[in-house]
Amino acid sequence: MTATDPSPMKPVPLVTADTRAFWDACAEGALTFQRCAACGHVQFPPRPFCTECRAAGPGMERSAGLGTIHSFTIVHRAPTAAFKADTPYVLALVDFDEGFRLMVNLRGGPPSDARIGLRVRVLFEPLAGGGALPQVRPLVE
Amino acid sequence: MTPVISGAADTAVGRLDGSGCMALHAEAASAALADAGLRADEVDGVLCAYSLAEPHLMLSSVFNEYFGIAPSYSAAVQAGGATACALVMQAAALVRAGICRNVLAVCADNRLTGLGRNGAVAALAEVGHPQFERPYGMSIPAAYALVARRCMHERGVTAEHLAAISVTQRGHARRHPKAQARDPLTMEQALSARMIADPLRLFDCCLVSDGGAALVISAADAAADHTDRAVSILGYGQMNTHEHAFAMPSLTDFGCRQSAAQAFAMAGLTPADIDVAEIYDSFTITLLAELESIGFFPKGEAGPAILDGALELDGILPCNTHGGLLSYGHSGAAGGMFHIVEAVRQLRGEAEARQVAGAETAFVHGDGGILSAHCSLILGRA
Numbered sequence: 443m444t445a446t447d448p449s450p451m452k453p454v455p456l457v458t459a460d461t462r463a464f465w466d467a468c469a470e471g472a473l474t475f476q477r478c479a480a481c482g483h484v485q486f487p488p489r490p491f492c493t494e495c496r497a498a499g500p501g502m503e504r505s506a507g508l509g510t511i512h513s514f515t516i517v518h519r520a521p522t523a524a525f526k527a528d529t530p531y532v533l534a535l536v537d538f539d540e541g542f543r544l545m546v547n548l549r550g551g552p553p554s555d556a557r558i559g560l561r562v563r564v565l566f567e568p569l570a571g572g573g574a575l576p577q578v579r580p581l582v583e
Numbered sequence: 584m585t586p587v588i589s590g591a592a593d594t595a596v597g598r599l600d601g602s603g604c605m606a607l608h609a610e611a612a613s614a615a616l617a618d619a620g621l622r623a624d625e626v627d628g629v630l631c632a633y634s635l636a637e638p639h640l641m642l643s644s645v646f647n648e649y650f651g652i653a654p655s656y657s658a659a660v661q662a663g664g665a666t667a668c669a670l671v672m673q674a675a676a677l678v679r680a681g682i683c684r685n686v687l688a689v690c691a692d693n694r695l696t697g698l699g700r701n702g703a704v705a706a707l708a709e710v711g712h713p714q715f716e717r718p719y720g721m722s723i724p725a726a727y728a729l730v731a732r733r734c735m736h737e738r739g740v741t742a743e744h745l746a747a748i749s750v751t752q753r754g755h756a757r758r759h760p761k762a763q764a765r766d767p768l769t770m771e772q773a774l775s776a777r778m779i780a781d782p783l784r785l786f787d788c789c790l791v792s793d794g795g796a797a798l799v800i801s802a803a804d805a806a807a808d809h810t811d812r813a814v815s816i817l818g819y820g821q822m823n824t825h826e827h828a829f830a831m832p833s834l835t836d837f838g839c840r841q842s843a844a845q846a847f848a849m850a851g852l853t854p855a856d857i858d859v860a861e862i863y864d865s866f867t868i869t870l871l872a873e874l875e876s877i878g879f880f881p882k883g884e885a886g887p888a889i890l891d892g893a894l895e896l897d898g899i900l901p902c903n904t905h906g907g908l909l910s911y912g913h914s915g916a917a918g919g920m921f922h923i924v925e926a927v928r929q930l931r932g933e934a935e936a937r938q939v940a941g942a943e944t945a946f947v948h949g950d951g952g953i954l955s956a957h958c959s960l961i962l963g964r965a
Contacts, residue, residue, distance in 0.1 A: 455714040486829075487715055513736070513834055515728030516781035517720060521708035525720040530781075533725050535829060545716050545829045558736045575718055 452524040454569055460489050463502055468574045473507050473564045475542045476500040486542035507564035508581060509538035516553045532556045536578055538564075550579030586675035587813040587965065589685070589799045589806035590619025591927040593920070596794035596912035597763035598695050604637035605649045607691035607795035611917070612650060615797035620809030621685055626799075628656040628677050628686035632666045632916030635706045636697030646689065656683055663710075663951020664863050665821075666690065667796075667919035668958035672819040674800035684805045691795025692915035703791045710952065712827045724788050724866065726828040726953045728780035731868035733834035735782065738875070742782060744886025745867040746773035749786040749909050751894045752864065756906025758936040763790050763912040787867040792912035796920035798927075814930050817852065817944070818961035820845025828953045836876050839948055842957040843877040846946075850961040854879045857961075858942040859929045860900050861922035863950045864907040873948060874902075877959075901939045904929060919949040923960065930964045 457465045464487070467474045475486050479501055483494035492500050514534035520526045532548035534556065548556050549565065562578035569575050592614030594607055608631070616623060629652065631643035639645050643659040656677060662669050667690055674686035694703045704722060711721040734740040750770055756762035768786060776785035806813040822838030822845075825831055847853060854877065862877075864870040874885040879900055880893075894902040905911045905925040908918050926945035928934045934942075947960040 452720070453713065453717040455718055457714070461714060487712075513729040513733040515725050515732060515783075516778075517722065517725045517728075518777070518781065519704075519722065519724065519779045521711075521720060521722035521725075522705045528720060530778075531720060533719055533721055533729070533780075535729055535834075543829050545712075545719055545721065547719050558732065569718075 450524050454571060455575070461487060464488050465573055468566055468576055469572070471566055473505040473576050474502045475505055475538070475540055477503050484541040486544065503540070505538050505540050505564070509536040509562055509578065511556065511558055511560045511562060512537045512543065513558060514548065514556045516556065534578070536562055544576065546576060546578045548579065549577050555580060584678050584681060584802035584804070586678040586800050586816050587803045587806050588671070588816060588927055588962065589801040589810050589813045590615040590621065591798050591924045592618050593796040593924050594691070594794050596761060596792050596914065599693065599793040600696055602693045602696060602793045604634045604691060604693050604697065605646065607693060607793065608646050608689050609650050611691055611795035611797035612687055612689045615687065615799050619799040619801065619806070621799060623650065623652050626652060626685050626687045627654055628674065628683035629654045630670045630674055630686060630688045631659045632670070632690040633659060633661045634692045635703065635915060636693045662956040662958070664865060664919045665949040665951040665956040665958040666916040667923055668947060668949035668960050669821065671798065671800060671816065671923065671960055672821065672958055675816050675819060678800060678802050684802050686800045687797060688800060689795070689797040690916035690920045692917060693793040694914050695791050695793045700791050712829065715829060716827060721828065722780060724783055725780040727866040727868055728783045729828060730834050730872060730954065731782050734868060734872055737835050738883045740871060740886050742774055743770070744871060744889055745787050746770050747889045748864070748867040748870055748894070749773050751889065752903050752907045753910045755896070755904050755937055756910035759905050759911060762906045762910055763792055764906070764910040783866060783868070786909070789865050789908035789913040789918070790910070792914040794912055794914040794917055796917045796924050798920065798923060812931050813965050814927050815963040815965050816960065817963045818846040818848070818850030820849065820959050822957045824955060826952050826955050831953060835872065837872060837950070837954045838957040839873045839950060839959065840876045840878070842959040843948065846959040846961045852944065852961060856944055857900065857946045858944050859904060859926065859939045860902045860946045861904070861926045862902060862948045863919060863922065864903055864909050867909065869950065869954065870903070872954065873950065877948065896937060896939055904934060904937045904939060922949065923947050926962050930962060
């Protein structure tokens, strides 16, 4: 990285051994999270142990993909040139119904649609070079 | 051995054309040693932070070599905005343990000229999680805007409460001849400035600066041989709850609650006993949320109190009397150290036009990350 000359490329997730199964599922249109078989603790991002009881190998489960916006901002000043054309865009923390939280962008409407408590559904955006990035759009009942 | 702050100094701050990261370290260190009445070869401990403009794996070793000293103990610490307070806490522990007699803690970076404003924003955004935050275009202001929005939702914080912070601190900076931002700032200007990450506008965000600061933490008996202006370290504490924005356990209550409680318990004081507060203000919401988490104000009451002038020099809690990161300057870990230097000056009665009358106790707080790492100090007039 050269800080004075930010790359025009958006950062793409660099998959690790911890997260390979998560990103593979995203590529197939499934949002997954971990639940500990020993204590029931739900956690995200994936890792090879439970942060609550330290048991090994929490299982991966598929989320229904429904959640609620816990907080959001509308970004007007992009962190790098790569995001400048997207401004203004919504950055949100979404609490999924199974009990884990993701940072995402809100799609499918103007930024002014964003509000705390808005019900949302996951969608997947293709990534350059393969794979898919989970995002959300308002849930239309 | 009882630890004291025996020396404190800072360099000029702002746009320092031609400045270098290590030269700023050395300038601040020399001034702090002079303030303490010490020679460089009397330093037996060196603690440094980190640099974005000139990153190095072992910054304290780089500094020692550059400055021409060979301390028996040296380390670099990286805890973002909590670093400066954490250096004082670590230095105090080294002195108490009898490992060091005089610890030099020094922080500096030439962020503004070394990286440029765009470069600094981009470099700082890399604290976002590489898989689960950065691909979404998270910036540091955006992460703090998530906190601000939730505090507005849960606590009734308003844009006016936040603007009152930047206006109050600009008033303080205007009394400090070295402050980077000294133009008058009105509520109307703050409330209509361009949006950075809604609800945070331009003046809700801290500056990007070049500059450095240094402290000497000594055993009380070692300091007594060289200075009669040492400041007592009455209490300190830390709390570290998470790193990334998506992992915040709460968006309205933070680890400063526990770090401050530890510091107050060690000092045998309460928030009501504090005469002057120097609290990390990377954004206006940072300061407001911390004032409530620490217990200076009940939940939901900091904003209205600030509108009423609580943080003014003659208010109930004079706060960020140098102008803080919002108006004095922010050059990385040195930004947090400016708060400590200002507290020392207030307690010595050396704060000139911004002196808080009769200041005998000071509370200093630093937080790093997204309100992730917290360190609190309580200092007293010796």
